[in-house]
Amino acid sequence: MGWAIALHGGAGDIPLSLPPERRLPREAALRHCLGIGIAAFKAHKHPLDVAELVVRELENHPNFNAGRGSVLTNSGTVEMEACIMDGKTKKCGAVSGLTTVVNAISLARLVMEKTPHIYLAFEGAEAFAREQGLETVDSSYFITPENIERLKQAQEAHRVQIDYTQPVQKEVKNGAANADGDSQIGTVGCVAVDSEGNLATATSTGGLVNKMLGRIGDTPIIGAGTYANHLCAVSATGRGEAIIRGTVARDVAAVMEFKGLSLKEAAAYVVDQVPRGTTGLVAVSSTGEVAMPFNTTGMFRACATEDGYSEIAIWDSPSK
Amino acid sequence: MGGWAIAVHGGAGVDPNLPKERQEEAKRLLRRCLDIGISALHSNIPAIDVVELVVRELETDPLFNSGRGSVLTENGTVEMEASIMDGPKRRCGAVSGLTTVKNPISLARLVMDKSPHSFLAFSGAEEFAEKQGVELVDNEYFITENNVAMLKLAKEANSIVFDYRIPAPGTVGCVVVDKEGRCAAATSTGGLMNKMRGRIGDSPLIGCGTYACELCGVSCTGEGEAIIRSTLAREVAAAMEYKGLNLHEAVDFVIRNRLDEGKAGLISVSKKGEVACGFNTTGMFRGCATEDGFMEVGIW
Numbered sequence: 001m002g003w004a005i006a007l008h009g010g011a012g013d014i015p016l017s018l019p020p021e022r023r024l025p026r027e028a029a030l031r032h033c034l035g036i037g038i039a040a041f042k043a044h045k046h047p048l049d050v051a052e053l054v055v056r057e058l059e060n061h062p063n064f065n066a067g068r069g070s071v072l073t074n075s076g077t078v079e080m081e082a083c084i085m086d087g088k089t090k091k092c093g094a095v096s097g098l099t100t101v102v103n104a105i106s107l108a109r110l111v112m113e114k115t116p117h118i119y120l121a122f123e124g125a126e127a128f129a130r131e132q133g134l135e136t137v138d139s140s141y142f143i144t145p146e147n148i149e150r151l152k153q154a155q156e157a158h159r160v161q162i163d164y165t166q167p168v169q170k171e172v173k174n175g176a177a178n179a180d181g182d183s184q185i186g187t188v189g190c191v192a193v194d195s196e197g198n199l200a201t202a203t204s205t206g207g208l209v210n211k212m213l214g215r216i217g218d219t220p221i222i223g224a225g226t227y228a229n230h231l232c233a234v235s236a237t238g239r240g241e242a243i244i245r246g247t248v249a250r251d252v253a254a255v256m257e258f259k260g261l262s263l264k265e266a267a268a269y270v271v272d273q274v275p276r277g278t279t280g281l282v283a284v285s286s287t288g289e290v291a292m293p294f295n296t297t298g299m300f301r302a303c304a305t306e307d308g309y310s311e312i313a314i315w316d317s318p319s320k
Numbered sequence: 321m322g323g324w325a326i327a328v329h330g331g332a333g334v335d336p337n338l339p340k341e342r343q344e345e346a347k348r349l350l351r352r353c354l355d356i357g358i359s360a361l362h363s364n365i366p367a368i369d370v371v372e373l374v375v376r377e378l379e380t381d382p383l384f385n386s387g388r389g390s391v392l393t394e395n396g397t398v399e400m401e402a403s404i405m406d407g408p409k410r411r412c413g414a415v416s417g418l419t420t421v422k423n424p425i426s427l428a429r430l431v432m433d434k435s436p437h438s439f440l441a442f443s444g445a446e447e448f449a450e451k452q453g454v455e456l457v458d459n460e461y462f463i464t465e466n467n468v469a470m471l472k473l474a475k476e477a478n479s480i481v482f483d484y485r486i487p488a489p490g491t492v493g494c495v496v497v498d499k500e501g502r503c504a505a506a507t508s509t510g511g512l513m514n515k516m517r518g519r520i521g522d523s524p525l526i527g528c529g530t531y532a533c534e535l536c537g538v539s540c541t542g543e544g545e546a547i548i549r550s551t552l553a554r555e556v557a558a559a560m561e562y563k564g565l566n567l568h569e570a571v572d573f574v575i576r577n578r579l580d581e582g583k584a585g586l587i588s589v590s591k592k593g594e595v596a597c598g599f600n601t602t603g604m605f606r607g608c609a610t611e612d613g614f615m616e617v618g619i620w
Contacts, residue, residue, distance in 0.1 A: 079444075090549040090550075090580075091549070092548065092549065094520075096441065096520070097441065097442060097444075115516060116545070117512075117515065117516060117519045117521075117544075117545065118520075118544070118545050118548050118549075119519065119520040119521070119525075119548075120516060120518045120519055120520070121416065121417065121441055121442060121518045121520050122417060122441065122442040122443070122518055123442070123517065123518060124516055124517035124518015124519065125518050127517065127518070128516065128518070208437075211437065212435060212436075212437060212440060212444055212448065213443065213444030213447060214417075214440045214441045214442055214443060214444015214445045214446075214447070214448070215437045215439065215440055215444060216414075216416075216437075216438075216439040216440070216441055217437075217438075217439070221439075221525050221526065221527070221528075222525065222527075222528060222548050222549070222551060223525075223527040223528060223551035223554055224526065224527060227551070240437075240438070241436075241437060241438045244412065244438050244439070244526050244527075245410040245411070245412060245438070245526070246410075247526070247527040247531075247551070247554045247558075250527060250551045250554055250558070251554075251558070254554075254555075254558040254562055255562060257562075258558065258559070258562035258563045259562055
């Protein structure tokens with residue numbers, strides 16, 4: 001078997017009518033990030049490095065909800081979080097509440113490698129970032145006009161966008177996010193496995209539009225949004241609250257192990273268990289399988305395997 | 321239905337040289353908490369309410385590492401965290417980085433019941449606490465002499481204390497299944513002695529330190545990092561759900577096979593009214609009781 005990589009830019013209610021000027025840049029970004037991941041594998045980088053590298057790239061891209069382009073809290077600020085996990089050792093690192101760190105995923109990696117802890121948050125995490133000399137910038141760097149608009153709409157609709165069972169109230173304005181807020185924008189993540197079966201996962205996000213200050217989602221919770229062990233690596237996206245309750249990332253591996261399902265079967269099974277419209281994930285297994293199931297309208301995603309196969313997609317595709 | 325069952329813990333990993341007097345003190349507290357829970361169960365109070373009220377009691381008493389009596393950060397302050405989960409619909413609430421909230425578990429409950437989110441932390445959580453009108457106190461309230469002394473020792477030894485040469489008190493938790501077969505779990509802690517500011521452990525992480533579903537309720541304690549890596553609480557439920565094990569088998573399986581080099585313990589109940597505790601540490605402060613009259617409080 002060869003290496004395999006899969007990445008996502010968020011699952012959600014991505015309208016099929018997404019206009020080209022909004023679709024094309026995102027597809028290009030997915031292609032670009034996939035290319036970076038593939039090049040890293042060709043250069044024999046470890047899956048942990050590949051996953052981190054790809055997520056850094058996704059964080060830097062303003063069209064996804066991570067790093068620059070992160071959605072805003074109810075106070076118009078950003079609070080970013082990320083998580084990374086090594087399947088072989090199950091070592092992991094997570095961060096939350098970041099406001100100035102350019103690449104949250106790299107801070108998560110440093111927490112994993114340079115502290116006796118797994119998870120640092122808010123001021124403590126920011127202080128650690130400075131100690132480590134990680135690149136930090138003024139918070140305004142992360143804030144995009146699109147997200148200011150999204151927040152405005154969410155606040156006008158008086159809703160935190162978490163309840164997909166509620167009817168969509170309004171039409172899409174100029175292709176910008178509708179009142180449900182984060183339809184076109186979600187967490188980012190990358191999972192990677194090398195030809196020896198070493199697995200890694202990395203996830204990063206700005207969280208939920210109009211979220212309360214201090215709100216932590218599924219991304220930095222090991223077993224919820226992010227998980228890897230000797231069987232598979234998983235990165236989830238969607239409704240944080242549902243992914244937490246459903247311990248989504250952990251369950252994919254548990255179902256493979258306890259029920260003997262393949263990666264694709266296990267991933268589909270788990271996504272099926274979570275309420276419709278809330279969840280998507282990307283996963284790779286130690287044997288090089290790839291799965292990218294979602295129960296939302298769409299999920300920005302891409303994958304590639306060493307034998308030359310690659311895919312970039314947003315909505316349903318036969319090889320889901 | 322097998323009737324109600326309840327278990328409480330005050331931390332895994334006990335100093336084998338703990339003076340007899342302290343051991344008795346701990347057992348008295350555990351027994352008192354069990355009695356509070358049992359009394360509530362006799363009054364048909366639902367599991368989710370019972371776990372909250374028992375953990376409040378454990379937080380208020382300074383003996384264990386939660387609420388008052390919490391261990392200290394590297395800065396000598398207290399940063400508390402907690403989580404609660406209601407089995408039937410798997411609703412959950414968690415908080416971290418609390419410095420003035422008298423009962424973290426109750427704030428976790430409010431996050432679950434009164435906010436659109438599952439987890440609030442640091443100043444955002446404190447703001448929410450203020451808006452909810454929960455009881456707030458000065459950070460000093462939580463700090464005990466014992467812990468100040470222990471922090472000093474830990475700094476001298478330059479270690480994070482999860483090391484029985486410098487034993488520190490442990491996380492607290494409670495799991496309950498009520499007469500209707502509803503399971504619930506709650507965990508609360510001050511974290512690790514001499515921890516970095518901003519460090520979050522396993523206790524507020526759903527699936528790691530706390531978990532409850534239709535089948536069972538679980539609360540863990542011990543090395544936070546080990547509990548997180550092994551998603552310990554969810555593991556028990558997953559072994560039951562996907563492997564078809566009963567509660568005792570699941571707990572046994574998980575403690576034996578999922579901790580690798582890590583040291584931890586857990587308490588659990590099943591919807592059938594069973595209760596099971598497991599630990600691979602030297603001791604775990606615990607107590608459990610079932611409707612048929614069984615009751616046990618223990619350390620070793």
